[in-house]
Amino acid sequence: MSNIRITKQFTFETGHALYGYDGKCRNVHGHSYKLSVTVIGSPITDSSNVKFGMVIDFSDLKKIVREEIVEVFDHATVFNKNTPHVELAKELEERGHHVILVDYQPTSENMVIDFAQKIKNRLPQNIKLFSLRLQETESSYAEWYQSDNL
Template sequence: MTKIRITKKFEFEAGHALYGYDGKCKNIHGHSYKLWVTVIGSPIENPEHVKNGMVIDFGDIKDIVNEYIIKESDHTIFFNGNSPHHKLAEELKAEGHRVVLLPYQPTSEMLIIDFAKRLQVHLPNYISLYSLRLQETESSFAEWYASDNP
């Protein structure tokens, strides 16, 4: 069977701070993130199937990514929960702000690893996660490939 890669792009706004970092990113700041999700599979070859000819409906990818990544990430501040930022996080949460304490430093690299793990669990079994690209700024992004992470 022929394998085809399908990619969908998502955008979300989020803030973070890198505890212990020696540059500007130690301060709370935000990004207009762009996330490209690429899956791989074979097109459905069943004329009676409503999605005949598709690897997966783009709408299905959208639903999965929105549910397990965007819904939690959009307009949220990410902090390393293992840092003193957890005190500030609790104060912000008490005032109604969306804050997520992560068990890791909220860099693009670590976020993309987390996103890959979430998506791999929730994708239909007839397709596989091929790659992710998380763009933090116009000129900076992290990429994750399944082939690099057996």
Template sequence: MQKKVIRITKHFDFESAHALYGYDGKCKNIHGHSYHLYVTVIGTPINDLNHVKNGMVLDFGDLKKIVKDEIVDVFDHATILNKNSPHAELAKDLEGHAHRLVMVPYQPTSENMLFDFAERIKKQLPQNVSLHSLKLFETANSYAEWFAADQVE
């Protein structure tokens, strides 16, 4: 019997600001984006007539909860800065004015954010479901993609 594998995708939106320390262009300044994140998981649909989620790879509501808890609730309306850069000093000033900050151990580019998001999401998925890909739009015409198949360990 052929294994039946399906990918499902859910779209999420969040607003964040970031600055790229040491960058040679405008993005060295704090600026914001309306991010659009597409999360695709892959698996075999549940084949059990007695299971409440029969026919599903993963309930879209369950995927929504994972991504909301791990990504959206963390990064939405926050300023993302590299904690290993002089921006750490700027963060202290911003915190003093009740700004919401996310300090990350990397340059907060879309590419690096996707590596972070992938790890956060993978840890929360059920065993029978795998993260297939992520697509993060930073602007209407610029995005980065992460594919599990590209990751070599």
């Protein structure tokens, strides 16, 4: 049976700041992120299976990505917890804001690595994560490919 890639796209709003950066992104700001998740596998061949012909039901993939990424990061502000931004994070949390502290500089590159691991941990064994594309602006995005990370 052939391997087939399927892709599901998601959007979410997230703020961040890049501590120590020498440009405007050192300031707290936000993006309307677009995340494309591509998985690869063989379509189900058992005609008695309700998912016959599917690699994975799009709704199953949607559930994984929504729970691991979208519901967590949407309308949150992300800071590297190993920087002085942790003080700002504490103040925002005290004021009722949703803040995420991560172990990395919250660039698109590092976020897409984090997202790949979270999604891979939840996929069924016969389905592999093929690639992710995290679009930060209309003209800027980071891509992660499994084949680049073997």
